[in-house]
Amino acid sequence: MGxxxxxxxxxxxxxxxxxxxxxxxxxxxxVRGCMVIKPYGYALWENMQATLDKMFKDTGHQNAYxxxxxxxxxxxxxxxxxxxxxxxxxxxxxYRLKSDPAGGGVIVDPEAALEExxxxxxxxxxxxxxxxxxxxxxxxxxxxxxxxxxxxxxxxMRTRLFLRTAEFLWQExxxxxxxxxxxxxxxxxxxxxxxxxxESYMALPVIQxxxxxxxRFAGAVETFCIEALMQDGKAxxxxxxxFLGQNFAKAFDVQFLNxxxxxxxxxxxxxxxxxxxxxxxxxxxxDDDGLKLPPRLAPIQVVxxxxxxxDEQRAAIDARAREILQSxxxxxxxxxxxxxxxxxxxxxxxxxxxxxxxxxxxxxxRELQQHQIEAVRRDTREKLSLPLDHxxxxxxxxxxxxxxxxxxxxxxxxxxxITPANSWEEFIHILDEQGGFVxxxxxxxxxxxxxxxxxxxxxxxxxxLSPWPxxxxxxxxxxxxxxxxxxxxxxxxx
RNA sequence: CGGGGUGUAGCGUAGUCCGGUCCAUCGCGCCAGGUUUGGGACCUGGAGGUCGCAGGUUCGAAUCCUGCCACCCCGACCA
Numbered sequence: 001m002g003x004x005x006x007x008x009x010x011x012x013x014x015x016x017x018x019x020x021x022x023x024x025x026x027x028x029x030x031v032r033g034c035m036v037i038k039p040y041g042y043a044l045w046e047n048m049q050a051t052l053d054k055m056f057k058d059t060g061h062q063n064a065y066x067x068x069x070x071x072x073x074x075x076x077x078x079x080x081x082x083x084x085x086x087x088x089x090x091x092x093x094x095y096r097l098k099s100d101p102a103g104g105g106v107i108v109d110p111e112a113a114l115e116e117x118x119x120x121x122x123x124x125x126x127x128x129x130x131x132x133x134x135x136x137x138x139x140x141x142x143x144x145x146x147x148x149x150x151x152x153x154x155x156x157m158r159t160r161l162f163l164r165t166a167e168f169l170w171q172e173x174x175x176x177x178x179x180x181x182x183x184x185x186x187x188x189x190x191x192x193x194x195x196x197x198x199e200s201y202m203a204l205p206v207i208q209x210x211x212x213x214x215x216r217f218a219g220a221v222e223t224f225c226i227e228a229l230m231q232d233g234k235a236x237x238x239x240x241x242x243f244l245g246q247n248f249a250k251a252f253d254v255q256f257l258n259x260x261x262x263x264x265x266x267x268x269x270x271x272x273x274x275x276x277x278x279x280x281x282x283x284x285x286x287d288d289d290g291l292k293l294p295p296r297l298a299p300i301q302v303v304x305x306x307x308x309x310x311d312e313q314r315a316a317i318d319a320r321a322r323e324i325l326q327s328x329x330x331x332x333x334x335x336x337x338x339x340x341x342x343x344x345x346x347x348x349x350x351x352x353x354x355x356x357x358x359x360x361x362x363x364x365x366r367e368l369q370q371h372q373i374e375a376v377r378r379d380t381r382e383k384l385s386l387p388l389d390h391x392x393x394x395x396x397x398x399x400x401x402x403x404x405x406x407x408x409x410x411x412x413x414x415x416x417x418i419t420p421a422n423s424w425e426e427f428i429h430i431l432d433e434q435g436g437f438v439x440x441x442x443x444x445x446x447x448x449x450x451x452x453x454x455x456x457x458x459x460x461x462x463x464x465l466s467p468w469p470x471x472x473x474x475x476x477x478x479x480x481x482x483x484x485x486x487x488x489x490x491x492x493x494x
Numbered sequence: 495c496g497g498g499g500u501g502u503a504g505c506g507u508a509g510u511c512c513g514g515u516c517c518a519u520c521g522c523g524c525c526a527g528g529u530u531u532g533g534g535a536c537c538u539g540g541a542g543g544u545c546g547c548a549g550g551u552u553c554g555a556a557u558c559c560u561g562c563c564a565c566c567c568c569g570a571c572c573a
Contacts, residue, residue, distance in 0.1 A: 004506085013567075028565070088572070123573095157495070157571060164572070217573095237573060276573055307532050314531090346533035353533095364532060374532085494573090 005354075007288045012232040013160075019282055020161045023291050023355050033159035033166035037275070040355065043299035045169065045275055049149065051201055051297070052171065052273070055193050061145040061173060066127050068151070069118040074126035077251040084218020085122045088155045090166075092118040120153040125219060125244070125270055128174045129252040136176060136266055138257050143186070144176040162279035163236075163494050170274035176266045178258065180245070183267035184222075187243040190271040191224045194239035202277065203294040203406035204228050204284050205414045206238055207437075207489065209462025214449050217270075221245035227461045227489070229414045230283040233435015235461045235491035238280055241271035279494075284410050291356025292378050294406050295399040302328060302335040302395060303352045307345045307364030314341075321363050324373065324391060331392035333399070353378060358402045359395065361386075379406050420470030420487065427478050427490070431458055437491045439470045441484035443477035452479055458490045 005022060006014040020026050025041030037045065053063070069092060076082045096112035099105075121127065128146075135141060153167045173190060177183040191208060198204045206226035216223040220242035228238045246265040249255070255263045285292040295301050306321050308314040321337055328335035338348055345362065352360055362374040373391060375384045379402050386394050417436025421427040430438050442448060442460065453459050463486070470487065477484045 011567095017566085030564085032565075084572090152573095154572070156573095158567095158569085168573075170573080240573075272573080274573060309531060341531085344531045344533090344535060346531090346535085348534085349532095350534045362532070366532075 005288060005290065008231065015286075015288070016279075016283060017161060019286050019291055019354075020279075025278065025282070025291075026161055028161075031166075033156060035161055035165050037169075040299060041278060044278060044281075044293070044297060047297045047299065048197075048201075048277060049171075052193075052197055053147075053149075055197065056147050056171075056173065059145075059189060059193060061147045061175075063148060064146045065148050065150070066121075066124050066131065068121055070121050070124075070127045072117045072119055074130055075119055077126060078219045078247055080247070081125065081219035081251075085154075089122055090120040090153045090155055092120065121150070122152055122154045123270075123272075124148065124150070124152075124172055124174065125248055126252070129248040129254060129268070132174075132176050132266070133252050133254045136254055136256050139178045139259055142176055142178045142256060142266065143182065145173075145186075146175065147171055147173040160279075160494075162282070163276055165275075168275050170272050172270060172272040175269045176249075176254070177269070178256065178264075178267070180267050183245075183269050184243050187222070187224055187241045187269045187271065190269070191226065191239075191241040194226050194241065194271070194273060197273075198226055198228065198238055198277075199407060201294065201296045202281055202284075203296075203403055203410060204238065204280060205407065205411040207462060207468075208465045209489065210465065211240075211462060212446075212449055212460040212488070214446050215460060217242045219244060219247050220270075221247065224465075225462055227437075227491075228280055228284060229417055229436055229491075230280070230494070231286075231413070232283070233417060233492070235437065235493040236276075236280050236283070237461070237493070238277060239271070239273040242269060244268035244270060285406060286356070289350075290354030292406065293356035293358060295358040295403045298356065298358050299334065300336045300352075300355070300357045301333050301399055302359045302361060303348075303357045304328075304335060304337045304361045304363065305345055305348050305352075306337075306339055307362055309365070313365055317363055317365070317368060320368060324361070324363065324388070327392045328395060331396060333392065333395060349376075359398055361395075377402055379409070418468055418470070418489070421478055424479055427458075428456055431456055431490075431492060435492070437461065437489045439468055439487045439489055440478040441475040441486070442488050442490075443480050443482035443484050445482075448477060448480055448482075452490070455479075456490075456492075458492050461489045461491045461493060463488045 005018045008015045024038050026038055027036040029036045093114060094108045094112045095114060096109040097106040098109040100107045132144060135144065149171050151167055151169050155166055156164050159165050175186050177186060195206055195208055198206045206228050208226055211223035211225055217240060222243040224241045225237050226239045228236050230236055246267060248268050249265040254266045256266055258264050282291060304321055304325055306317045308317050318339060325335055325337045349360065356378060358378050360376045367373050372385045372387050375386050375398065417434065418439055419430045419436060420439040421430055427438055427440055449460055473486065475484050
């Protein structure tokens, strides 16, 4: 008997937890709301990091590192920013413990209170803009294009593995520019980078859009986002890129002398994606047997499993398998040979399916005789026989095809779940019966947005950058009947 | 923060209502040896437990009482 996984139909939330835990991505920890990312999960994150990091470097960014702790006073400099984050900040108040005079443990030393309390960063705009002030005098100092890989803490009331934990890993880009146009261009450029990453690497189709005022990042002038759809019909924000205008420059008094010898506030952007993307990967592609990882990010792209009946066979197969493994590795494939003898092939098949390894190769007496190898795709479960000549090339082609197919499948699902609604009844019906995105008119007011959320639990995921099928220009708000400039995408979301 | 649930070996569990027959059940996993090996093998033997924590009731507590803690799920808040 193996590891039981709750089916998606029976209990989607439990299915998700089962997958994350049983595939070895992560574990619960002793700390409420915090998780342990296990080696397999971390390897996946490292692959994501490596890919994104290269994209950031290719677009001219450099990595740096800013402090984990932020003076409390910094957070309150930007009004909207503090409003947005105040409720979920962890605060450091003391710098020393001492042994408890009353017992065996330790207590916080009341003598060691900090003069100014420190916030554990929920995001780094404030500490970074406080720093940029010292770096920027002239237009010649601009642009500053910096990214940092870091952990952040947001004291969430309710947490979910990868999707929302009190501490999480992410990258945050923070750029400074001489003009609004340039900053806006940067925000849009990074949105494109995220889109490309999601679609080409995660095989996750996303919708690019603009956040409504209520959903906008605290402190931003404009928030761009990519929205993805999970298999339970709920949307997930996969990445955001903000045009911050001069809000933080004004809050931290960051001015520069422009070419005309005039003082001007600097223009800013910030953008980020987090380990939440791992949750997206699980929920967008996984099935009742386990994960399905896209080849371009999978820690193990190919697993090779020997099948034998006795030691003599085993020796011959083992020798051949190692040659094959070598040729796969030489071709740059992340291949693994599982020659463990204490579990049988069937057990391994199930285990690697659970782990979402895109391609499984089996080598036994039969294959050896026929000079081929059996290949089974994780995405379609299709079983193929590959001749052993130039096997690495064939495997590479298969991996490419799996990557492509996974995207196509997710895209087909997503496209089937964008439904225009023309009345409130229809709106609710779509959300309840099929889920996904509802494409509907909205009068553009925050009151209506909030009212819709209260009534339906759906939020405006984004105002799409390019129109979707069903777009009909101006119309009437699905709730109020007031004039609407255009349709926007609503969904229940994570 | 509200509602619900759970806490017994690495994991999943029985036992809790109705205290003793429980120095705790079963399955998986683990260890040793052997037979096996094409979809989660089998046999034999073995190791492994502060029954979440603290206090109380009792001749006797996994079981009853009080307090506490932790985690999970659902909701409000959020990437």
